[in-house]
Amino acid sequence: MSKLWGGRFQKSTHSLMDDFHSSISFDCRIYRQDIAGSMAHAAMLAQSGIITPQESEQIINGLKEILEDIESGRVQFSTSAEDIHMNVELLLTQKIGAVAKKLHTARSRNDQVALDVRLYLREEIDHICQLLKQLCRQLLDLAENHLDTVMPGYTHLQRAQPVTLAHHLLAYVQMFRRDLDRLADCRRRVNVLPLGAGALAGTTFPIQPELVARQLGFGALAENSLDAVSDRDFAVEFTAAAALIMVHLSRFCEEIVLWSSGEFAFVELDDAFSTGSSMMPQKKNPDAAELIRGKAGRVFGDLQALLVMLKGLPLAYNKDMQEDKEALFDAVDTVKKCLLVFTPMVGSLRFRKENMARAARGGFTNATDLADYLVGKGVPFREAHEMVGKTVLYCLQQGKALEELVLEEMRQFCPPVEQDVYQALDIANCVARRVTLNGPAPSAVRAAIERARRALE
Template identity: 75%
Template sequence: MSKLWGGRFQKETDSLVDDFHSSISFDSRLYKYDITGSIAHAAMLARVGIISLEESETITRGLQGILADIEAGLVEFSVSAEDIHMNVEQLLIERIGEVGKKLHTARSRNDQVALDVRMYLRDEIDAVLELLGQLNVTLLDLAEQHIDTVMPGYTHLQRAQPVNLAHHLLAYCQMFYRDMDRLRDCRRRVNVMPLGAGALAGTTFPLDRAFVARELGFDAITENSLDAVSDRDFAVEFAAAAALVMVHLSRFCEEIILWSTSEFSFVELDDAYSTGSSMMPQKKNPDVAELIKGKSGRVFGDLTTLLVMLKGLPLAYNKDMQEDKEALFDAVDTVKKCLLIFRPMLATMRVKKDNLARAARGGFTNATDLADYLVEKGVPFREAHEIVGRAVAYCIERAGNLDDLTLEEFNRFSPVIDEEVYSAIGIDHCVAARKVPGGPAPEAVRESIAKMRGRVGLL
């Protein structure tokens, strides 16, 4: 098959070059966007008088037929045609003849691919936003169920202070909401229309770029033709946002993995989202959570690929930029797959409330509350800290908790301690007393849930 760009060449491209050069094996997924963009381009060419209305309609019918055949699985793409853009144009010319050759007037593959990728990514961002929104709704539903489920909060993986499971879940809700916010902001910069930039310097034809932008749902047109074809910042920005989504999923998965061990025994994953061992019959492995953690590395790699690809490129388009697609496609596919499976895994997880409560009552998680109690009695905080530290050491020697101390024992450390101390350091009270906005007290948690439901609902 002769190349559509082959006029100045005297020899056929070597088959090895065809194979190496071709991107149709992966950019074929852009077919819908390429055809949609071409239909808008043809309509614009007729609108400004570059081609006739009849020619535009013939081109449009031809493109619509190609789209229908691709979606019906009736089209076999050609490696020698290099990419989705040339494949579609070649098919169009074969089907409608000479008029098909007019479609590419005032257009380059450079601005064409930039258009296709932006349209593709715009839709994929919407899909990821939908998945994140569904995940946050699941988190909010779980949080409402576990407002009274007390658990230990940790720093350095050491028990620190008591919270409730709802509060812990809402922390991830905040992370995923920020992810949604970042993606919405990224989408704003994606939704800028580059068609009309040509290869790098625009065109001498009187194009109506604003018309094409309106037809394709873009908010604006690019303002510099060099930048329009060489910019992939929007792809990098998406990959960075996707990498943060994966960081948050990976952190959550690591906690679920820990919680599902016999050592923690806080949760049990549903059988449908667990696997077994080929050798050890007793095993129930959190493989889904582990695999999500592992796949986070893929998305980090995709981000790095895009950054390294761009860092040394002079303006404008360079063939290096063909490498943007596999990295971008992989980031999109990976984050969507992980979100799709993480939500039902989380929703079906069984929470072992008694074990969580037992853990919250160990490890001196109420030590800070004892210090706060002393402060309320007039003891300076640093002195209160020292008193409680000595009391904790005393309990460790006797293998007991602060709650187990008698009032007489408490008074060895400070004479201001009275009977009120037992209610002050009760685990449920420790949680309920933290009413500061954003804290774990049930009333603060209910307020956070209501506020987040309003935000998620607005998305």
């Protein structure tokens, strides 16, 4: 088959080159965006007096028929036509004849592909944001049910201070809200129209790109034709945001893996999101969480691939940039798939509140509260810290918890203590007194849930 760009060539491309050069195997997914962009371009060409209204109508109707043919499965894309843009143009020529050849007036594949990818990514960002909001709402619902579920908070994976499960869940809500903010900010830079830049230097035709922008919902026009066709910052930026989403999912999944182990026993996994062993009949494995944790690496790799692809490219377009799509598509697919599994998996978890409370009472998680109590009695904090450290050492030697010491024992190390110290050491009180804006007290967490729900709206 002769190439649409083959006028100056005397030889056909090698069959190996055809296969190596072709991107239709993966860029076929942006057929809707390519057709939408071409319809808007055809309409603008007519409005600008570059083609007739009748030609524009014929082209647009032909493109609509091609869209219907593709979506009904009647189209088999051609590798020799290289990419989705050439495939659509070839199909249009077959359908409406010579007038189809006017569609590419004042346009290059360079600005066309930039347009298609931006249209595609804009839609996917909106979809991912909806999935993130669904996840946040799921976590907020869980948090409301666990305002009083006490658990240990950890630093260095060592029990540190008591918190609540609700407070712990809200930490992830904050992460995912930042992800939403990043995607919204990224979308603003995605939503820039590159069409009109041509191959790299614009066009001599009197085009009106603002008409295309209005029809396709773009918020701004690209201001430099060289940058318009060579910019893939938006793809890198999205993939970086996607990588952070995967970091947050992976961290949560790591905790689910830990919490579902016999050593923690904080949570029971639902059978629907677990698997068994082919050899060990007793096993219930957290495979969904482990797979999400593992898939984070894919998106990190996609980000690295995009950065390396771009880092040495001179202006303007280079064929290396064809490599942007597989990495971008993979990042989109992976994040969406993980969110679709993660949200119902989290919603199905059964938390073992008794085990969490028991763990919160162990490991001297109320030691800081004893130090704070002493400060309230007039002891400088650094001295109070030392007193409590010696008390903890004594408890370890005696096999006791702080609250199990009688006053006489405690006064060996902390002379100012009174009977009210036991209220200060009570785990529920330790949590309830932390009423700062970002603290774990049920009253503070309830207010935080309300703020988060309003923000998601």
